[in-house]
Amino acid sequence: MTDKYAVIGNPIGHTKSPLIHSTFARQTGQDIAYGVIEGPLDGFCQTVDSFRAAGGCGLNVTAPFKLDAFAYATDLTEQAQLAGAVNALKFEGDQVFAQNFDGIGLTRDIVHNLGFPMQGKRVLLLGAGGAARGALLPILAQQPAKLLIVNRTESKAHALVAQFSNFGELAAASYPELSASPETFDVVINATSASLRGELPPVHTDVLSPDGLAYELVYGKGLTPFLRLAQGTGVRRLADGVGMLVEQAAEAFAWWRGVRPDTRTVITTLTVPLV
Numbered sequence: 001m002t003d004k005y006a007v008i009g010n011p012i013g014h015t016k017s018p019l020i021h022s023t024f025a026r027q028t029g030q031d032i033a034y035g036v037i038e039g040p041l042d043g044f045c046q047t048v049d050s051f052r053a054a055g056g057c058g059l060n061v062t063a064p065f066k067l068d069a070f071a072y073a074t075d076l077t078e079q080a081q082l083a084g085a086v087n088a089l090k091f092e093g094d095q096v097f098a099q100n101f102d103g104i105g106l107t108r109d110i111v112h113n114l115g116f117p118m119q120g121k122r123v124l125l126l127g128a129g130g131a132a133r134g135a136l137l138p139i140l141a142q143q144p145a146k147l148l149i150v151n152r153t154e155s156k157a158h159a160l161v162a163q164f165s166n167f168g169e170l171a172a173a174s175y176p177e178l179s180a181s182p183e184t185f186d187v188v189i190n191a192t193s194a195s196l197r198g199e200l201p202p203v204h205t206d207v208l209s210p211d212g213l214a215y216e217l218v219y220g221k222g223l224t225p226f227l228r229l230a231q232g233t234g235v236r237r238l239a240d241g242v243g244m245l246v247e248q249a250a251e252a253f254a255w256w257r258g259v260r261p262d263t264r265t266v267i268t269t270l271t272v273p274l275v
């Protein structure tokens, strides 16, 4: 029997998930149907209840429902609990298993696809919103020498440090403090939402190292202001979040189906050149 999966969000017209998952299914010989659900903003639970009643096995969850999915779950992984948000659900009887694969997708892309091990490296994370929070545990699991969180609202960065201090070495600073310090970083990750509006976080070019990696979580927009800044500073390795998108999908697919798909061809298909 064909197993049913879907992505739920609102709006959802832009989603790449059906293309990604149907490619994974073909590649691995899995018999699944993958749909798209535009959930009503005030009706997440009812929509998911209906999907389950119709035999749905799992969902990818995107904005604005990641907190609703967190509340809907009966079994949250530690990563989902610490991320405070959920991007994948798996249904088994009355149980609703929940995970957040975004940060794992990010670190898999950086370490495996881009060949940039973070162990012993200096990592700078810009932003302290939902995306940054979801990335923290997977980044700390890579055992960087230092993880510095810098956010426009500095108190949010300090709150994350307090929450994650049991899991590794991390610190917080403001943008002015960052500019005043002579430190450079091997990996600089833009986890702010600034690029979605064509804005640049107030980061000083001195923090970027030419031999380092500048990683933009936003994908498909070519050279964002952050990546343009990094390129202008001479940073040779630039990446956007397309690999993270495909890797988090692969993690969900493996979690649902017990088989890990190959991500390379899908990443190549979805890559928008950084120009």
Ligand code: ATR
Residues within 6 Å of the ligand: 126, 127, 128, 129, 130, 131, 132, 151, 152, 153, 154, 156, 191, 192, 193, 194, 199, 200, 201, 202
């Ligand atoms: P997301 O789910 O994408 O992480 P979010 O939780 O709203 O969205 O968080 C957005 C993040 O981008 C925040 O860290 C925000 O900084 P504040 O906490 O100070 O609001 C950051 N951000 C958004 N626009 C920015 C800009 N122009 N410069 C710097 N940081 C910005």
